[in-house]
Amino acid sequence: xxxxxxxxxxxxxxxxxxxxxxxxxxxxxxxxxxxxxxxxxxxxxxxxxxxxxxxxxxxxxxxxxxxxxxxxxxxxxxxxxxxxxxxxxxxxxxxxxxxxxxxxxxxxxxxxxxxxxxxxxxxxxxxxxxxxxxxxxxxxxxxxxxxxxxxxxxxxxxxxxxxxxxxxxxxxxxxxxxxxxxxxxxxxxxxxxxxxxxxxxxxxxxxxxxxxxxxxxxxx
Amino acid sequence: xxxxxxxxxxxxxxxxxxxxxxxxxxxxxxxxxxxxxxxxxxxxxxxxxxxxxxxxxxxxxxxxxxxxxxxxxxxxxxxxxxxxxxxxxxxxxxxxxxxxxxxxxxxxxxxxxxxxxxxxxxxxxxxxxxxxxxxxxxxxxxxxxxxxxxxxxxxxxxxxxxxxxxxxxxxxxxxxxxxxxxxxxxxxxxxxxxxxxxxxxxxxxxxxxxxxxxxxxxxx
Amino acid sequence: xxxxxxxxxxxxxxxxxxxxxxxxxxxxxxxxxxxxxxxxxxxxxxxxxxxxxxxxxxxxxxxxxxxxxxxxxxxxxxxxxxxxxxxxxxxxxxxxxxxxxxxxxxxxxxxxxxxxxxxxxxxxxxxxxxxxxxxxxxxxxxxxxxxxxxxxxxxxxxxxxxxxxxxxxxxxxxxxxxxxxxxxxxxxxxxxxxxxxxxxxxxxxxxxxxxxxxxxxxxx
Amino acid sequence: xxxxxxxxxxxxxxxxxxxxxxxxxxxxxxxxxxxxxxxxxxxxxxxxxxxxxxxxxxxxxxxxxxxxxxxxxxxxxxxxxxxxxxxxxxxxxxxxxxxxxxxxxxxxxxxxxxxxxxxxxxxxxxxxxxxxxxxxxxxxxxxxxxxxxxxxxxxxxxxxxxxxxxxxxxxxxxxxxxxxxxxxxxxxxxxxxxxxxxxxxxxxxxxxxxxxxxxxxxxx
Numbered sequence: 001x002x003x004x005x006x007x008x009x010x011x012x013x014x015x016x017x018x019x020x021x022x023x024x025x026x027x028x029x030x031x032x033x034x035x036x037x038x039x040x041x042x043x044x045x046x047x048x049x050x051x052x053x054x055x056x057x058x059x060x061x062x063x064x065x066x067x068x069x070x071x072x073x074x075x076x077x078x079x080x081x082x083x084x085x086x087x088x089x090x091x092x093x094x095x096x097x098x099x100x101x102x103x104x105x106x107x108x109x110x111x112x113x114x115x116x117x118x119x120x121x122x123x124x125x126x127x128x129x130x131x132x133x134x135x136x137x138x139x140x141x142x143x144x145x146x147x148x149x150x151x152x153x154x155x156x157x158x159x160x161x162x163x164x165x166x167x168x169x170x171x172x173x174x175x176x177x178x179x180x181x182x183x184x185x186x187x188x189x190x191x192x193x194x195x196x197x198x199x200x201x202x203x204x205x206x207x208x209x210x211x212x213x214x215x216x217x218x219x220x
Numbered sequence: 221x222x223x224x225x226x227x228x229x230x231x232x233x234x235x236x237x238x239x240x241x242x243x244x245x246x247x248x249x250x251x252x253x254x255x256x257x258x259x260x261x262x263x264x265x266x267x268x269x270x271x272x273x274x275x276x277x278x279x280x281x282x283x284x285x286x287x288x289x290x291x292x293x294x295x296x297x298x299x300x301x302x303x304x305x306x307x308x309x310x311x312x313x314x315x316x317x318x319x320x321x322x323x324x325x326x327x328x329x330x331x332x333x334x335x336x337x338x339x340x341x342x343x344x345x346x347x348x349x350x351x352x353x354x355x356x357x358x359x360x361x362x363x364x365x366x367x368x369x370x371x372x373x374x375x376x377x378x379x380x381x382x383x384x385x386x387x388x389x390x391x392x393x394x395x396x397x398x399x400x401x402x403x404x405x406x407x408x409x410x411x412x413x414x415x416x417x418x419x420x421x422x423x424x425x426x427x428x429x430x431x432x433x434x435x436x437x438x439x440x
Numbered sequence: 441x442x443x444x445x446x447x448x449x450x451x452x453x454x455x456x457x458x459x460x461x462x463x464x465x466x467x468x469x470x471x472x473x474x475x476x477x478x479x480x481x482x483x484x485x486x487x488x489x490x491x492x493x494x495x496x497x498x499x500x501x502x503x504x505x506x507x508x509x510x511x512x513x514x515x516x517x518x519x520x521x522x523x524x525x526x527x528x529x530x531x532x533x534x535x536x537x538x539x540x541x542x543x544x545x546x547x548x549x550x551x552x553x554x555x556x557x558x559x560x561x562x563x564x565x566x567x568x569x570x571x572x573x574x575x576x577x578x579x580x581x582x583x584x585x586x587x588x589x590x591x592x593x594x595x596x597x598x599x600x601x602x603x604x605x606x607x608x609x610x611x612x613x614x615x616x617x618x619x620x621x622x623x624x625x626x627x628x629x630x631x632x633x634x635x636x637x638x639x640x641x642x643x644x645x646x647x648x649x650x651x652x653x654x655x656x657x658x659x660x
Numbered sequence: 661x662x663x664x665x666x667x668x669x670x671x672x673x674x675x676x677x678x679x680x681x682x683x684x685x686x687x688x689x690x691x692x693x694x695x696x697x698x699x700x701x702x703x704x705x706x707x708x709x710x711x712x713x714x715x716x717x718x719x720x721x722x723x724x725x726x727x728x729x730x731x732x733x734x735x736x737x738x739x740x741x742x743x744x745x746x747x748x749x750x751x752x753x754x755x756x757x758x759x760x761x762x763x764x765x766x767x768x769x770x771x772x773x774x775x776x777x778x779x780x781x782x783x784x785x786x787x788x789x790x791x792x793x794x795x796x797x798x799x800x801x802x803x804x805x806x807x808x809x810x811x812x813x814x815x816x817x818x819x820x821x822x823x824x825x826x827x828x829x830x831x832x833x834x835x836x837x838x839x840x841x842x843x844x845x846x847x848x849x850x851x852x853x854x855x856x857x858x859x860x861x862x863x864x865x866x867x868x869x870x871x872x873x874x875x876x877x878x879x880x
Contacts, residue, residue: 014745021241021681022737025465025688028245031326032253033692036699038330039256045281045337052334052343061705070326074319077242081315085234095741099734106691106730110698114712117705123712241461245685248465251546252473258550259476265501265557272554272563290546294539297462301535305454461681468685471766472693478770479696485721485777492774492783510766514759517682521755525674 013090019098020084024077026102031073033109034066037116065115068189069108072132076105079139079167087146088157094145101138104131115189122185129181129191133174140171165209169201233310239318240304244297246322251293253329254286257336285335288409289328292352296325299359299387307366308377314365321358324351335409342405349401349411353394360391385429389421453530459538460524464517466542471513473549474506477556505555508629509548512572516545519579519607527586528597534585541578544571555629562625569621569631573614580611605649609641673750679758680744684737686762691733693769694726697776725775728849729768732792736765739799739827747806748817754805761798764791775849782845789841789851793834800831825869829861 041059043050056063080101087094111128118124143164150158159167177191261279263270276283300321307314331348338344363384370378379387397411481499483490496503520541527534551568558564583604590598599607617631701719703710716723740761747754771788778784803824810818819827837851 014741018680018684018741018744020238022684022688022741024238024242025245025685026692028242029249029689029692030695031322032246032249033695035250035253035326035330038327039333042330042333042337045279052338052341055334059705070323074322078315078319081234081238081242084238095738099738102691102734103730106695107698110695110702113699113702114715117702118712121712240458244458244462245465248462249469251542252466252469255470255473255546255550258547259553262550262553262557265499272558272561275554290543294542298535298539301454301458301462304458460678464678464682465685468682469689471762472686472689475690475693475766475770478767479773482770482773482777485719492778492781495774510763514762518755518759521674521678521682524678 013092013095016084016087016090019090019095023080023098023102027073027077027080027105030105030109031070031077034069034073034112036109037062037113038066059116061119062116065112068115069112073105073108076135076139079170082163083139083143083146083159083167086150086157086159086163088150088153088155091145091149094142097138097141097145101135101142104135104138107131120188122181122188125181125185125188125191126178128189129174129178132192133171133178136167136171136174140167143167161210162206165202165206168209169198169205170195172201172205173198233312233315236304236307236310239310239315243300243318243322247293247297247300247325250325250329251290251297254289254293254332256329257282257333258286279336281339282336285332288335289332293325293328296355296359299390302383303359303363303366303379303387306370306377306379306383308370308373308375311365311369314362317358317361317365321355321362324355324358327351340408342401342408345401345405345408345411346398348409349394349398352412353391353398356387356391356394360387363387381430382426385422385426388429389418389425390415392421392425393418453532453535456524456527456530459530459535463520463538463542467513467517467520467545470545470549471510471517474509474513474552476549477502477553478506499556501559502556505552508555509552513545513548516575516579519610522603523579523583523586523599523607526590526597526599526603528589528593528595531585531589534582537578537581537585541575541582544575544578547571560628562621562628565621565625565628565631566618568629569614569618572632573611573618576607576611576614580607583607601650602646605642605646608649609638609645610635612641612645613638673752673755676744676747676750679750679755683740683758683762687733687737687740687765690765690769691730691737694729694733694772696769697722697773698726719776721779722776725772728775729772733765733768736795736799739830742823743799743803743806743819743827746810746817746819746823748809748813748815751805751809754802757798757801757805761795761802764795764798767791780848782841782848785841785845785848785851786838788849789834789838792852793831793838796827796831796834800827803827821870822866825862825866828869829858829865830855832861832865833858 041055041062043055108131111124111131114124115128143159147158147164150156173195177194180187180191180194261275261282263275328351331344331351334344335348363379367378367384370376393415397414400407400411400414481495481502483495548571551564551571554564555568583599587598587604590596613635617634620627620631620634701715701722703715768791771784771791774784775788803819807818807824810816833855837854840847840851840854
């Protein structure tokens with residue numbers, strides 16, 4: 001089950017196209033599986049004495065968690081989409097971090113069902129936001145790897161500085177949200193509102209990465 | 221979880237290929253998930269004292285709603301397929317309206333199960349046709365954005381005038397059907413037959429968009 | 441929900457790449473959904489007093505129908521794969537026959553579950569083989585359309601004569617198998633063994649299509 | 661349902677792109693279906709008197725088997741990904757071995773559920789490791805076919821020698837693990853740790869394939 005050892009790691013990997021398509025298929029399935037708990041709400045034919053509207057109003061948390069996770073996965077996909085618009089070439093590390101990223105996405109339909117069932121239970125809130133933080137962290141790890149690869153290859157590939165700042169800041173935000181629900185469980189999903197401080201985090205990250213002169217005009 | 225702010229919006233996005241493939245994977249899954257309620261009709265092995273034919277004849281609404289939604293999703297996909305044959309480049313707006321369009325498609329297997337269970341219940345009829353109207357509206361929004369982009373870029377991209385007319389008219393038809401079931405619930409799914417007036421709507425839309433001389437010979 | 445009317449039909453459609461990718465995603469999902477009835481056989485943790493081997497030996501028809509449908513779908517995909525290696529361009533007709541072909545494939549996981557539950561029930565046998573015949577017929581319709589398009593376009597596209605013969609003969613075989621189970625239900629799934637006469641059907645089809653001189657050397 | 665006979669086998673098949681995309685969609689679905697047994701653990705809303713943490717701690721084998729199979733499928737995909745970076749052209753044999761490989765992957769969500777339910781039951785352990793050995797064997801068969809094709813075509817395609825050694829060695833490892841659980845069932849899933857001897861197997865395979873001079877500098 002193993003590919004060849006050390007020497008092959010330096011070997012040329014196939015271009016990123018297939019990797020990205022595989023990842024996208026997995027994300028698309030996770031996105032679509034989110035609807036399954038909704039279909040389970042529908043009573044069977046004949047057994048439907050409950051009015052249709054009550055099925056919905058009586059299960060608002062199920063619909064809420066569906067929408068939340070749909071937006072979350074869509075948002076992560078959009079960042080991944082932009083990020084891989086800057087990829088020059090794959091490395092084994094990028095492949096595996098990508099697969100780890102897929103793991104965090106694939107787990108979300110399961111956590112979403114937990115959210116729908118248990119609502120603001122501290123264990124669930126922490127798991128959900130923790131997985132989002134890992135998901136964001138994997139994107140950041142890939143962005144930083146691509147950035148370094150882009151400089152090493154010197155071919156103009158790799159994400160631009162302010163894109164990297166944005167991705168790093170998003171992970172900082174998510175980690176802060178995770179810390180918050182760890183310390184003050186009562187905050188629950190509202191911790192995600194911490195993302196409003198994103199402009200501040202972006203500025204802090206950009207200053208830390210490049211010193212006080214906020215944005216170097218060019219990277220080359 | 222955020223991508224860089226304002227400046228990056230003007231940044232070049234990757235080409236439409238990956239976006240379209242992601243959307244297609246989601247639509248293909250939604251299309252295939254439609255079959256799941258049918259598989260639930262099949263009694264377990266051994267427990268099957270009911271003749272096979274009765275399983276089908278006793279559940280005609282389930283099969284009917286399956287076929288209706290299959291045709292609906294296939295039809296929407298065909299329009300999306302044609303539309304993106306005219307896309308020049310992506311914008312963040314196009315990406316997000318696309319993801320909203322995917323949301324309306326992904327929700328259809330759930331609504332289909334509701335239709336199968338409740339039949340011509342006013343709440344379900346309105347929800348189903350309402351979601352179709354939103355789905356059609358998202359296509360129209362994308363068509364209009366692409367049309368304007370095509371003119372702005374001046375590179376011959378963007379959908380041709382009569383295609384845009386057709387897409388706008390389809391949304392007008394769906395909105396009328398939605399209004400109809402809102403006012404006269406007894407019409408239920410037959411409201412979709414309103415689509416027969418499509419040639420009239422197309423002509424009205426084309427006249428409104430370009431004045432009485434029905435079709436300008438060229439767009440440039 | 442409608443695309444523009446008559447004039448747009450003559451309009452250039454996008455290339456076949458996206459259509460094929462969409463079809464493949466649907467087929468891949470149908471292929472993978474086949475495993476779901478198998479997963480339902482597994483008793484829940486703790487409730488598993490039955491030995492693992494008995495779960496399998498006591499449900500051989502479920503595994504048999506899984507394998508049969510896997511091979512059937514894989515086989516159809518292989519023919520589709522070869523067929524679309526010869527496509528020159530799409531027409532609205534090709535798009536819709538393709539979507540009908542997807543419908544026959546998407547329905548197979550449902551029929552497979554019926555086969556697993558009811559075994560050699562005449563209604564199920566006829567439905568299963570009937571859908572296979574429709575599936576094969578759709579492939580044949582597409583092959584003939586592409587063949588005519590290839591001649592009309594005169595660009596060397598379109599499937600070669602003996603490929604078309606093979607696809608037509610396969611549909612003839614399936615139609616004969618369907619007739620057989622219609623008349624002699626006791627034959628049940630063994631009717632599929634009728635496919636062994638395929639070399640005879642191919643020869644008959646090729647003679648009918650081109651007269652006694654079995655194979656014209658070139659098509660141009 | 662059959663494609664044309666002998667002569668068409670020598671016919672040019674379409675390029676590997678579509679085959680690979682189809683395979684990837686199937687693998688992505690199998691990977692994502694792994695999460696379904698997890699979602700079944702979540703109690704319905706209202707019926708959730710059990711603390712959320714207990715749902716997880718009381719079902720560790722379900723989570724363990726999910727992670728094991730996720731890593732296994734991801735690992736196999738990575739090898740397939742690298743392997744098809746070296747494919748020159750498809751042959752009917754490659755297509756069918758690929759589809760058999762997909763079959764072994766598609767079956768894994770089912771076996772994973774068995775593992776979760778029965779734990780270290782000898783029948784399950786042997787089935788699971790046996791399927792992994794078949795999966796690995798299919799990859800090896802494809803690698804060897806491509807290697808021979810690459811030499812025959814003389815166009816520099818085909819996987820390099822040490823990649824082939826690695827793939828062959830992996831199958832030898834898996835076959836040994838399978839033999840081990842056949843003889844000493846008590847070893848159960850720990851048999852997979854046998855993969856640590858991989859460097860030894862790689863050296864043995866490379867010596868067997870090319871004689872004592874470990875690595876020929878070039879293949880051409």
